[in-house]
Amino acid sequence: MTQTYDVSAYGRAIADVYDSTVAEASTESAVKRLHALAQGSPVLEFGIGTGRLALPLAARGLTVAGIDGSAEMVEVLRAKPGGDRIPVTMGDFAATRVEGEFGLVVLAINTIFALPSQEAQIACFGNAAAHLRPGGRFVVEAWVPDLAAFHNGTALRVLSLSEDGVLAEAARLSPAEQVMYTTKVRMTSGGLRLLPANHRYAWPSELDLMARLAGMEREHRWADWSGAPFTDDSRAHVSVYRL
Numbered sequence: 617m618t619q620t621y622d623v624s625a626y627g628r629a630i631a632d633v634y635d636s637t638v639a640e641a642s643t644e645s646a647v648k649r650l651h652a653l654a655q656g657s658p659v660l661e662f663g664i665g666t667g668r669l670a671l672p673l674a675a676r677g678l679t680v681a682g683i684d685g686s687a688e689m690v691e692v693l694r695a696k697p698g699g700d701r702i703p704v705t706m707g708d709f710a711a712t713r714v715e716g717e718f719g720l721v722v723l724a725i726n727t728i729f730a731l732p733s734q735e736a737q738i739a740c741f742g743n744a745a746a747h748l749r750p751g752g753r754f755v756v757e758a759w760v761p762d763l764a765a766f767h768n769g770t771a772l773r774v775l776s777l778s779e780d781g782v783l784a785e786a787a788r789l790s791p792a793e794q795v796m797y798t799t800k801v802r803m804t805s806g807g808l809r810l811l812p813a814n815h816r817y818a819w820p821s822e823l824d825l826m827a828r829l830a831g832m833e834r835e836h837r838w839a840d841w842s843g844a845p846f847t848d849d850s851r852a853h854v855s856v857y858r859l
Contacts, residue, residue, distance in 0.1 A: 627686020645841040657719020662709035667693040729815035832857040
């Protein structure tokens with residue numbers, strides 16, 4: 617891809633409303649699963665954002681650190697109880713290093729696809745492996761590409777619907793580059809908000825190869841954080857790679 621990748625752009629656009637856009641995410645089951653996988657060891661979250669996962673993991677007694685490219689997202693984290701006690705390094709999580717060894721590195725809620733190219737995603741896997749202690753795990757949560765959902769290269773879907781607001785997403789596909797250009801449309805009584813984001817999508821098997829290039833092997837793949845089996849019908853996956 618030729619465009620310049622700005623690691624802070626997404627956070628600038630969405631930080632103040634981000635938590636509301638992920639209100640229906642499986643946070644409780646994700647935290648429970650990650651806590652079990654960490655086995656008491658330190659946790660590093662790539663794209664720590666507003667602390668949706670980091671804060672409850674820290675509340676369970678784990679040592680948690682993060683990397684994020686958005687000062688705006690981290691500012692929201694800092695304003696939450698306990699947020700000022702979580703060390704966050706600013707930068708691109710595909711390349712930024714922090715001190716220490718971790719038993720678990722986490723990249724949740726499709727954030728792997730925020731990286732703009734296959735090369736950047738491969739680098740991210742390598743960076744995760746570089747932070748792991750021997751036997752440590754890298755956990756990636758991502759959706760499974762569903763090209764059949766697009767008609768003439770475009771798609772429109774409702775993500776959430778309530779009396780308080782509607783969150784929809786318009787998307788345009790570029791299969792040659794494996795890029796999906798999206799704009800979420802958030803409609804509330806306060807008005808309309810456009811939240812653009814691009815995704816360099818990859819199939820689960822491609823992510824498996826990236827892990828192997830980084831010296832990791834897949835240990836688990838589930839359809840969700842509950843540990844449901846991953847099948848032909850699964851539209852998302854939680855994959856665990858072990859160093």
